Amino acid sequence: MDLGPGRRSASPRFVLPDVSEKNRDGKRTARERLAAEREKQKTAERRRRVLIVGASVVGVLGLAAGIGALAANASKDGVDEASGPVVGPSGAQGKNGLVIPVGKDGAKATLTVWEDFRCPACKSFEDTYRSTIHRLTAAGKLKVEYRLATLIDGNMGGSGSKNAANAAACAQDAGKFPAYHDVLYKNQPPETEDAFAKDAKLVELAKKVDGLDTPAFRRCVEDGTHNGWAVKSNEAFQKGDFGGTPTVLLDGKNIYQDQSLTPAKLKQMVEAKNGG
Template sequence: MSKRTREASAKARIAAQREALRKQEQRRRMTMVVTVAVIAVVAIAVGWWSIAQSASEKVTGNLAPISIQEDGSVVMAQRGVTAPVVDVYEDFQCPACKQFEETSGSTLKNLAAEGKAKVVYHVITIFTDEPTKSNSLRAASAARCLTEGSQWMAFHDKIYQGQPSETAVGFTADQLVKWGHEAGAGATGFDSCVRGEKNVAAHQEYSSKIMSALKLAGTPTIMLDGQSLEDTAFVPSALREAVLNAAK
């Protein structure tokens, strides 16, 4: 191999090495840009959720009177308050419903206590697959075993605190009975009502009726005088403002 050929070959190797290093650096920079972008998006999402959470209200006093209706819905309102009406369509197994309760549940309780709204809870089952369907049915059936409004609300809160994942069997009879007793249930027949799942049929009938009539896309669905609040419901300050404006 001639000197000129060796030099040309060396130059070619150097050029190839430089090109490889250039591409490697380009990939490194691209990876860094993508990583930074992902971190930024996550930070924004976490920041928004943190703001929403930090803005969540605390229950400031006694709850408004709570009454259980014949169809299984539950009304929370001061006597004489009939409007505006906030309807809460929820499934005890629904993770987003738990998030709504943690974020905005106290706002609804406060608004009802202040006499600013009539809040109506509608527990339904939207799941069709297992184990979520049976989990939801057991919890909803157990809630219908309660006869006093204050007990129902305490049980409602405990249900969300103990919500199982969507891939696990949960809301066992033992758990539901325990939470019911902690909520104040002492009526004769409560335990057998829960363990026998005596209200499943009534609950399923009510769920079907609601889903058919309202064509709900999912839960939670929060409606103010019949109009969906969508994302507003997850921002306590915006939820309060919407209800107060409707009360004017």
């Protein structure tokens, strides 16, 4: 349309959409979705860790409970933690079966002898009093209660005291304790040599006792069947508050600490208890 000189008609105007604003909105929405997704992942990860830790705690507690139950059962069943089951030898007597008896139960005098097979003073006692003790037990006038300790193992190191005590208990199972007991002392190695720690040595000495070297005896020695028992016997000695080995009691009275004791005096004391 002609609007006159100097005037032109106005051209139609088109408004374009604000693309930059839409882009900003789209980017913001994407960031929000990404942040939300990350937060979901973090939450899931925290939940997973909680479950793992919880399961681990339950597992540890269950394991501890199991170990505790095993320990309790072991204690009930008579198991020494260091040396295995506490298996006493055949015919053992006294509290906890720690006494190996020799002689008649009806004897009127009882001699209690605490010994360690590695102990030189014990060997000296045995060498001096062995024949007298044998005669009195054979006559039915004396019962001897042998109780074994493992002091030298603790003082000098090694395991000969315990292993020899186990072997002596194995000999008791075979009904050969007195003879094997004497053989061990007659063949006692020097205190500083732990020869009795070797099973082969203990089995070799069994050959000196008629009928003792059998597969059952060897198995008992090599398996340490009575090791736990030997440990318990030594614990009983420690609790007794004795001065050392040998400790020799006649009807409960310590007689070996009396330096005037002789084989003749021991015989006299036992005879007196038998009324003659």
